[in-house]
Structures are given as structure tokens and as C-alpha cells.
Amino acid sequence: SLDSIMDTKIKEALTGLAKKISCTSIFSSGRLSSCPAGMVVTSCACGYGCGSWDIQGETTCHCQCSTIDWTTSRCCHLT
Amino acid sequence: SLDSIMDTKIKEALTGLAKKISCTSIFSSGRLSSCPAGMVVTSCACGYGCGSWDIQGETTCHCQCSTIDWTTSRCCHLT
Amino acid sequence: SLDSIMDTKIKEALTGLAKKISCTSIFSSGRLSSCPAGMVVTSCACGYGCGSWDIQGETTCHCQCSTIDWTTSRCCHLT
Numbered sequence: 001s002l003d004s005i006m007d008t009k010i011k012e013a014l015t016g017l018a019k020k021i022s023c024t025s026i027f028s029s030g031r032l033s034s035c036p037a038g039m040v041v042t043s044c045a046c047g048y049g050c051g052s053w054d055i056q057g058e059t060t061c062h063c064q065c066s067t068i069d070w071t072t073s074r075c076c077h078l079t
Numbered sequence: 080s081l082d083s084i085m086d087t088k089i090k091e092a093l094t095g096l097a098k099k100i101s102c103t104s105i106f107s108s109g110r111l112s113s114c115p116a117g118m119v120v121t122s123c124a125c126g127y128g129c130g131s132w133d134i135q136g137e138t139t140c141h142c143q144c145s146t147i148d149w150t151t152s153r154c155c156h157l158t
Numbered sequence: 159s160l161d162s163i164m165d166t167k168i169k170e171a172l173t174g175l176a177k178k179i180s181c182t183s184i185f186s187s188g189r190l191s192s193c194p195a196g197m198v199v200t201s202c203a204c205g206y207g208c209g210s211w212d213i214q215g216e217t218t219c220h221c222q223c224s225t226i227d228w229t230t231s232r233c234c235h236l237t
Contacts, residue, residue, distance in 0.1 A: 006085060006164060010092045013168045020157055021100070021179070023119045025134055040181045043122030043153075043201030043232055049144045051130025051209025054230065055183055065207045072133065074122055074201075078157075078178055078236075085164060089171045099236060100179070102198045104213055122201030122232075128223045130209025151212065153201055157236075 023076035031068040034060040035075035045072040102155035110147040113139040114154035124151040181234035189226040192218040193233035203230040 023042065026033050035041050037059075044053040044061030047069040056062050061073040102121065105112050114120050116138075123132040123140030126148040135141050140152040181200065184191050193199050195217075202211040202219030205227040214220050219231040 006088050009164050010089055010168055021119050040179050045132045046130050049129045049131050050207045051204050052207045053203045085167050089168055093171060100198050124211045125209050128208045128210045
């Protein structure tokens with residue numbers, strides 16, 4: 001029936017749509033770490049117990065403490 | 080009309096779709112804290128001012144500093 | 159054809175749907191920083207290297223260490 005044709009079409013169109021958030025961590029030595037293109041930074045972690053960070057240019061974690069050995073950016077997007 | 084039937088069907092199908100991000104914090108004593116199934120970790124907070132953490136097995140915050148009394152995982156999903 | 163009418167309708171309906179996550183950082187002096195309405199807190203950063211924070215009332219970062227000069231909330235939503 002026309003009804004079921006419509007339903008099938010709509011269902012197919014919706015299956016391709018984003019349904020969940022996926023995240024990954026990017027570990028880098030030094031005080032900068034960037035997320036891959038297409039992902040956003042949701043937070044940063046820093047070495048030496050440092051909790052002071054900021055995000056530069058939308059996708060790069062910058063750890064601010066005087067001594068930093070590593071920086072991790074937490075990166076997420078819709079999949 | 081057929082037109083309005085189609086519009087109604089599409090509208091109904093879309094209402095069920097995810098429209099926003101929802102988050103919650105899971106507080107645990109010790110140096111590990113996990114997000115519930117279906118949620119992703121967007122960041123971690125740690126006791127004793129510690130900003131050094133990593134994420135184990137996709138959903139578990141691990142606070143790295145030598146002395147840690149609590150760990151909180153920030154957990155998000157689409158609703 | 160009816161087929162193409164349906165396809166067009168569905169496509170139009172889907173274009174308006176959220177397709178990605180967008181985030182911003184809100185920097186505030188002191189130990190509290192809030193996300194704008196409609197956004198969720200994915201994490202917090204604090205001055206003085208502090209990594210101990212919690213989230214109050216769903217949208218406000220609270221930095222817990224004894225000395226805090228600034229607090230940043232990382233805020234995200236679907237666009």
C-alpha cells in the first residue's frame with residue numbers, strides 16, 4: 001500500500017541519521033593536543049596533576065601549568 | 080490530501096529522534112568512576128586537586144595522581 | 159512521480175535536523191562558571207592547577223580547591 005511505501009521510505013531515511021555520541025582521547029607529549037577534524041573538544045587532561053587548561057582555535061587543548069609533560073584532548077562527535 | 084498525510088508521517092517519525100545532549104556526573108570514592116551503559120565519558124574530575132586522568136575501557140575515568148580520594152566521571156548521551 | 163515527491167519531502171525534513179555537536183568555553187573569574195541556557199557542561203577547568211570540580215544545578219562549574227582565581231565551563235549542544 002502507499003502507506004507502507006511511505007513508512008519504508010521514512011524509515012530508510014532515518015536509519016542513516018546520527019544516533020549517538022562517540023568520543024576518543026588523543027594523547028600528546030608536551031602542552032598541546034588537538035582533536036581530529038570533525039570532532040569537538042569536550043575536555044582536556046594534563047600531566048603533573050594540572051587542572052588548568054584552555055582550548056585554542058576550537059580544537060586544541062593547551063595545558064597551562066609551568067611544568068607539563070603530556071596533554072590529552074577528549075574528542076567527541078556524532079556517529 | 081496525500082500531501083498532508085506524507086507531512087504528518089514524516090513529522091511523527093522525526094519527533095522520536097534525538098534532539099539534545101544530556102549529561103550527568105557519577106561520583107565514586109577511590110580513583111575509578113564509570114559511566115552507565117549507553118553514555119560516553121566527556122571528562123573526569125579528581126580529588127586532591129588532581130587534573131591528570133585517563134579513560135580506561137571507553138567508559139571509566141582513572142585519576143592518576145598518587146593520592147586520590149574521589150573520582151567523578153562526566154557522562155553524556157543523546158536524548 | 160509520487161516517489162520523487164516523497165523523497166523530496168523527506169530530504170527537506172531531514173536537512174533541518176541536528177547533525178553535529180558544537181562547543182564553547184565560558185571563562186569566569188572566581189570559582190563558578192555557568193553554561194548558557196540550552197547547553198550542557200561537558201567539563202570544567204580551574205585556575206591554580208586545580209583539577210577538583212563538580213557541577214552544580216546542571217549547568218554551573220564549581221572549582222573546589224582552596225585558592226581559585228578563575229573557572230571555565232566547557233559547554234556543548236547540538237546544532
